[in-house]
């Protein structure tokens with residue numbers, strides 16, 4: 001019985017010849033009319049933005065499908081980047097640049113009376129991340145597509161990303177970020193790609209002697225896809241973000257009985273899962289919702305990876321040959337246990353074979369050495385939420401510790417350091433150890449960081465598996481962080497050294513030959529000045545402070561954290577202010593101190609540091625005696641878009657973390673590429689930046705990581721350092737006694753007392769060296785030819801820090817796809 005004739009029986013009409021391509025402006029109007037549903041005359045800027053994005057998106061779709069087909073056809077190995085954060089920022093300019101459509105779209109819109117720059121400005125900044133780790137994931141996605149590697153990013157589609165920061169009377173106030181308020185025209189919801197995710201319940205044994213998890217609770221994960229366009233449009237990859245829904249969104253029985261709260265309870269509970277991004281706290285609190293998020297997204301991603309693998313290759317045992325999964329920090333580390341569950345419980349593999357496949361499939365990237373920032377979960381909570389995973393972790397641990405005990409050097413201390421369970425207090429699951437054990441590659445993000453990983457947090461695991469740790473120094477995408485954010489510099493480089501650097505960022509090295517040419521220096525300086533004037537305009541409009549674009553723009557832009565030492569910079573500014581007032585006759589270099597960054601809402605000292613910056617700014621900016629010599633601004637709501645304004649306008653880049661504490665840093669690379677000189681410690685990637693730009697073109701100061709460790713061991717007494725430095729003690733006394741906080745003179749007494757008592761971040765030990773380095777900066781600023789020569793050598797020297805180079809190394813050494 002056949003209801004419909006077989007397809008082959010039907011005579012299909014001849015396919016229509018392809019329609020002549022419509023001019024772009026007409027296609028934008030068609031999008032506006034038929035997809036946004038707005039009349040040209042009634043359209044508001046957001047409608048034009050949506051219509052433009054939808055039109056550009058159409059151009060992307062064919063390439064997107066072709067990319068998927070080519071990977072499929074070739075039976076290619078795919079790369080999966082699992083990250084709880086993707087700090088992608090705005091996408092329109094990115095897509096236009098990479099497709100080479102900027103001019104065409106600008107003209108089409110202009111013919112409709114619409115200004116492309118104006119609508120680019122209202123695109124929401126997708127802030128699905130906290131800082132460096134999230135932005136790195138975004139740069140990596142762009143480089144993966146640019147290198148034509150088949151890859152998927154997996155993450156969570158948070159309804160509320162990183163909070164919006166307002167500064168009220170100098171204090172940080174957090175407001176919800178509602179980036180989806182106007183919808184997101186980039187995304188495609190994939191209802192067909194949905195998975196059940198379980199929580200809680202119990203483990204039962206099966207007839208065949210296996211185990212099966214019977215979760216008490218289930219939610220549905222649905223995929224939402226965003227295309228990621230590579231440079232020159234070579235490839236379009238997918239960023240797949242998961243959103244949570246209840247299995248039974250409306251309980252009709254309860255609804256009919258009039259209990260509306262109960263009717264919607266499941267929906268509300270499920271939707272909580274993908275509601276909000278957790279802040280990168282100084283001390284992550286180990287909250288249950290966070291663990292639920294981590295598992296939700298890990299399980300959905302792995303089910304999707306395994307489903308795709310089975311669809312294309314049909315044999316689970318070849319998974320590691322066809323899939324490389326990279327864990328962005330430990331946030332997705334529960335994936336190790338989840339893949340084991342899928343292999344053992346669902347695909348019936350033996351434990352040992354499953355473990356071999358798991359290790360061969362995963363790589364793990366570490367981004368921090370701070371012990372208090374390493375993720376651990378209370379064992380009872382973990383067991384209640386994920387009982388089957390807890391069993392598998394015990395089994396993995398037994399295997400791991402058996403192997404460790406076979407080594408002659410493994411004493412009790414080493415064994416307890418290697419264990420997946422921390423038994424020193426209340427028992428906790430160590431996610432870093434789980435990720436280390438479950439991966440064939442464990443990498444750090446800068447050379448120093450990788451060395452310290454081997455010597456500190458992972459010393460015993462490294463001794464057990466000496467081949468596993470490797471370095472992959474971070475990078476940044478030069479498309480966003482040079483071409484898009486600094487079109488004027490890009491234009492100057494193209495005229496001077498040709499276009500090679502657009503495809504191979506290292507080719508900026510050709511600039512070195514021009515570093516001492518007066519004419520080129522003048523053009524380089526003019527570009528910088530124009531960028532500074534544009535930033536000054538923005539700052540005047542937003543915080544009503546007037547800046548002089550001829551002053552040195554000295555910037556520290558990053559999350560506010562004590563180890564990053566914004567406080568060192570502020571205290572030095574106070575000392576400088578005092579010095580200028582005492583010696584107004586000296587030849588000071590006019591400076592503008594620019595700060596921007598967010599503090600985690602529960603991080604008390606970080607928020608107090610923001611207030612201090614604002615208190616000092618109010619006093620200094622109002623002082624007529626230092627007017628043209630010193631200004632301080634705290635620019636609110638630091639995000640990717642604000643970084644894109646500040647980076648091209650910076651003269652001096654502050655990278656002053658306590659040595660050994662900043663895993664890499666990536667802002668340091670963005671600023672140097674745009675011609676800022678770095679003042680910094682020998683920490684993270686600063687060391688490699690010095691190696692590439694040369695020690696004469698960077699201001700390095702302070703203790704090294706080994707000296708920091710040595711001082712700590714020998715007993716560090718900050719009060720002695722303070723007593724020995726007149727400038728430091730005067731500045732601290734002024735701050736502590738309320739000179740900058742007359743409304744609340746004791747506001748900073750606790751903060752300053754901490755410096756006297758333990759000064760965990762060794763601000764006092766580095767203060768004098770920092771001040772000396774700053775005075776060298778001043779001297780250089782007063783000799784423009786020398787300054788610009790060094791600035792140019794920075795742009796010339798740091799092309800190596802392209803994320804294309806970083807991704808090539810991951811592809812070759814870890815994923816084996818190149």
Ligand code: 26Q
Pocket residue numbers: 130131132133134136278279280281284285286290367368375445474662663664665666684
């Ligand atoms: C952990 C548990 C619970 C809630 C939140 C978190 C959490 C979230 C985000 C912990 C840490 C982060 C972010 C860390 C981060 O951005 N690290 C930075 O990574 C950069 C990329 O490798 C490096 O350049 C920086 O040095 C490093 O600080």
